[in-house]
Amino acid sequence: MCGIVGLFLKNKALEPELGSLMAKMLGTMCDRGPDSAGFAIYGSGNREHVKLTLRAASADTDFAALAKKVEAAIGAPVTVETHATHAVFKLPTASEDKARQAIEGSSCGVKVVGAGTRMELYKEVGRPDAVAKRFDLAHMAGSHAIAHTRMATESAVTTDGAHPFSTGRDQCLVHNGSLSNHNGLRRQLERKGLHFETENDTEVAAGYLTWRMSEGASLGEALQKSLTDLDGFYTFVVGTENGFGVLRDPIACKPAVMAETDDYVAFGSEYRALAGLPGIDKAKVWEPEPATVYFWEHH
Amino acid sequence: MPVVDLEVTSLRDFNQMLHGLGDGTNETYFRVINPRGRHAIAAGIDAAVTVEIDGNAGYYCAGMNKQATVIINGSAGVGVAENMMSGSVRVKGDASASAGAAGCGGLLVIDGNASGRCGISARGIEIVVKGSVGHMSAFMAQAGTLVVLGDAGEALGDSIYEARLFVRGEVKSLGSDCIEKPISDGHKDKLGKLLEEAGMGGEVDLSEFRRFGSGRTLYHFHMDNLGAY
Numbered sequence: 046m047c048g049i050v051g052l053f054l055k056n057k058a059l060e061p062e063l064g065s066l067m068a069k070m071l072g073t074m075c076d077r078g079p080d081s082a083g084f085a086i087y088g089s090g091n092r093e094h095v096k097l098t099l100r101a102a103s104a105d106t107d108f109a110a111l112a113k114k115v116e117a118a119i120g121a122p123v124t125v126e127t128h129a130t131h132a133v134f135k136l137p138t139a140s141e142d143k144a145r146q147a148i149e150g151s152s153c154g155v156k157v158v159g160a161g162t163r164m165e166l167y168k169e170v171g172r173p174d175a176v177a178k179r180f181d182l183a184h185m186a187g188s189h190a191i192a193h194t195r196m197a198t199e200s201a202v203t204t205d206g207a208h209p210f211s212t213g214r215d216q217c218l219v220h221n222g223s224l225s226n227h228n229g230l231r232r233q234l235e236r237k238g239l240h241f242e243t244e245n246d247t248e249v250a251a252g253y254l255t256w257r258m259s260e261g262a263s264l265g266e267a268l269q270k271s272l273t274d275l276d277g278f279y280t281f282v283v284g285t286e287n288g289f290g291v292l293r294d295p296i297a298c299k300p301a302v303m304a305e306t307d308d309y310v311a312f313g314s315e316y317r318a319l320a321g322l323p324g325i326d327k328a329k330v331w332e333p334e335p336a337t338v339y340f341w342e343h344h
Numbered sequence: 345m346p347v348v349d350l351e352v353t354s355l356r357d358f359n360q361m362l363h364g365l366g367d368g369t370n371e372t373y374f375r376v377i378n379p380r381g382r383h384a385i386a387a388g389i390d391a392a393v394t395v396e397i398d399g400n401a402g403y404y405c406a407g408m409n410k411q412a413t414v415i416i417n418g419s420a421g422v423g424v425a426e427n428m429m430s431g432s433v434r435v436k437g438d439a440s441a442s443a444g445a446a447g448c449g450g451l452l453v454i455d456g457n458a459s460g461r462c463g464i465s466a467r468g469i470e471i472v473v474k475g476s477v478g479h480m481s482a483f484m485a486q487a488g489t490l491v492v493l494g495d496a497g498e499a500l501g502d503s504i505y506e507a508r509l510f511v512r513g514e515v516k517s518l519g520s521d522c523i524e525k526p527i528s529d530g531h532k533d534k535l536g537k538l539l540e541e542a543g544m545g546g547e548v549d550l551s552e553f554r555r556f557g558s559g560r561t562l563y564h565f566h567m568d569n570l571g572a573y
Contacts, residue, residue: 300421302440317381317382318381319381320400330437330438331438
């Protein structure tokens, strides 16, 4: 069991409330996954700048000092926003490679866990409501977000094993279920040059999508292909720069409920997660079909 | 007429109170407000009372029901009326997966659509779905009836025993050992009575239904059937 929630806003006026709505949704899914939690939120951004989400082993890490080192290395200003063990560095897109080298070279145990124009990615072990509070999700704004509460089955309870998993720039994946062919698939993907941090099955699914897209597939095509190559139970929700997608395995083993109004499209593992959304009583509520790729995007 | 607000009264207290109702109780009608998708609302009742739920219910609503009438003015989560023994449950909206699972008796009516595995392992329950049902409905159903006014998804009646299935719309595919069977006047009479009981008498032409049931080839192990087990 795990819990997934997602919210894609159609009404821009709701954007300042995205974080508070998501925090409530995530909180209701605590008992589906009390081990760890994480979320990806798509806030403001522009093509000239990249947002790097950094994760440190402890909250004592001096992100400001690290930012100074990065500024010196790239010769451009870096904006820093710190949330407990995580920080988002915003810097010129052209300097990304140099910035990554400076961060890796600083040997302060900080990892770049997400990159993109708009995506910020936070995850941690602990009860989901406590994790959301720690990162102050309730005060974050954005156009859409996805979040996950984990009850670990396939690998250890660690921050690395928490969801979401980044699948590429501005892209991430959360998963409810368990894959049965992840060890074989991991070996195949490693032979193709991919690197995995954990024994986690979802990381393999994320790596699989990354590999498919590196071969030229769109995210929709990659998800479609995963129906034949991934064996097991899954409800996937993927976040992209402009929206989010949903895919359930062909026997729809894991639950999924969606709600749509003029203001938003929302996803929940259970209806309980959606019950507090504004206008839910008038929303169209339905279950996504098995083996069908769904997408909602801003154009 | 007690109104139970689940934002005020704890669900556990409400269910406990329902379980304490005996035969001849004077309180025979309860209205539940603010269900907000909570699980196991009105599960385990054994009394001839009516519970009407205003809003969407979560998992296992009215599970194990005996005698009671439970009406959901909204949609229901996974396993509505699972293991029902008698009485009736009506869902005015849609039902999630495994509606009426393993039910032994009683009547489940779903005005909207039901998701996958509707009537899985049914053991005597009667289910009427006004809309369509999802994949693997009536999987391993042993006894009882499933009536679908709309369409049925993939693998209908997979590994079915002796339950009767009636579908008015299209059937995407039949599961292992589920076959179409002729529909007699006797079947139509029973179907008509069941639809009347479900409040849909005269709404549809009975000749539009097709009947499905067990081919009875999987009852005992047979080497030639290995692929189908």
